[in-house]
Amino acid sequence: MQDVIVIGGSYAGMAAALQLVRARRKVLVIDAGQRRNRFARHSHGFLGQDGIDPARIWAGARQQLLTYPSMRWVEGTASGIAGQRDEFRVILDSGEAFSGRRILLATGVTDQLPDIAGIAGITERWGRTVFHCPYCHGYELDQGRIGVIATGPMSVHQAQLLPEWGEVTFLTNRAVTLDAEQCDDLRKRGVTIEETPVARITGGADVELRDGRVLPFAGLFTATRTEPTSPLAEATGCQLAETPMGRQLMTSDTKETSLPGIFACGDAARAPHSVSLAVGDGAWAGAQLHRSLVWPE
Template sequence: MQDLIVIGGSYAGMAAALQLARARRKVLMIDAGQRRNRFAGHSYGFLGQDGRDPAQIWTEARAQLAAYPGVTWLQDSATHASGAKDAFTVTTAGGAEFTGRRILLATGVTDELPPIPGLAERWGRSVFHCPYCHGYELNQGRIGVIAAGPMSFHQAQLLPEWGDVTFFTDEKLTLAPDQRQDLVQRGVTVEDTAIAAVEGDADIRLADGRVLPFAGLFTASRTRPSDPIAGTMGCAMTETGMGSQIRTDEAKQTSIPGVYACGDVARAPHSLSLAVGDGAWAGAQLHRSLVWPDD
């Protein structure tokens, strides 16, 4: 019997597990090895780790966690979870079955990008979603913002802090006159011609044949949980301006007693720093629930 079974071994899940490990509790980490930021070569805006390869940050974090004797790491995917508080059962794709007193869902999210040829191939390299994570390195150069939905307008409003912005509505967003005027006042160029493809490093080829070069591109992806297990368990979900996420209370507990969630799958907005902080808070609250189970 594990005190905690963590489904998802990225930054938030490990940060939560660390709190339990330091309380000398038994923790099982089940991880499929698909970090959301696996496409990025550098991670910025994370105090103490600024500019480092996120894969190295993850590898070192896992090694630190593995030093605690109460932690077990399993490279596998959780396919089914059932039971109730203090008596959960989790089954993996490899056919293993485990029991635990609590479950933490830290599966992360999948980004759904606009269906523009060449965009997905550059995701995390020259196409980004967070200016705080990747804006500084563009050196105040030309920035393209590609509309994906209503949130894109706010992204276009913010990004002039980092460079000379062109906002591509791409026939996906109709700006109200006051919105268009707001962008113009911020120095944003609005381009309504449809995008044909993203080429080169960060060049946009328009449907009329023009090719516009940029230092980097941003788009507001829609997100959804990377794993369906929260839905199959019956956890309540909520919709945000960024996509679907697991609903939690202040202690990071889901609508199912004893099942918790943290990181990108349970909060917005998203960044590595916020995921780690959210995980640490979830871990502390999980430990409290084991100490005072009736609170």
């Protein structure tokens, strides 16, 4: 019997596990090996790790965790959760099963990219020249030309913010209709509005429009819609909420979901998203999980 079974071994899940093993609790991490930022060569904005390959950050953190004797790591995909608080059972695709008193869902999210040819090509533009977070990737564009490809209302916010990092063209791509006030605001910020639909992405980050013009950019941003990577939470009965960025798990201030004894943290349970925010959320979740074990209600 584990004290806590953490489903998802990326930054949030590991941050939570660290708090728990340092409290000498028995922790099992089940990891399917699908970090959200696996496409990016460098991670930025994470204090002490700025510019480091995210795979190195993950590997170093995992190595540190495994030095704790109460820590166990299993590679696999969780397919089911049964039982109740203090008597949970997690089943893997392989058929293997584990018992735990508490569950922490740190399964992350999947980005739903706009349906545009080439946006995830050349292995892979996504995370290399096409991004969603300017705080993570804007500085490296060196104040060059930036394209914002609209996907919905959140894209207007992106286009308003990104002039801090370069010369911006807002490609509405028939995904958003701007009113007069929005147009005036964008133009005051120096944003060029381009209403011709996008045909495809070519080169590093060049946009070919349907009228044949090609607009070169240093980088592209788009507001993706996110969904929990695993269907496990919804299948178990945890409540989800709609946000401007997509669906996420509903949690209390203590990171507990709608089901007693099942907690959630990281991108799947909060917005906005970044490595720093995921680590902080995971650390808080780990402390709250420990408190639930010390003072069970």
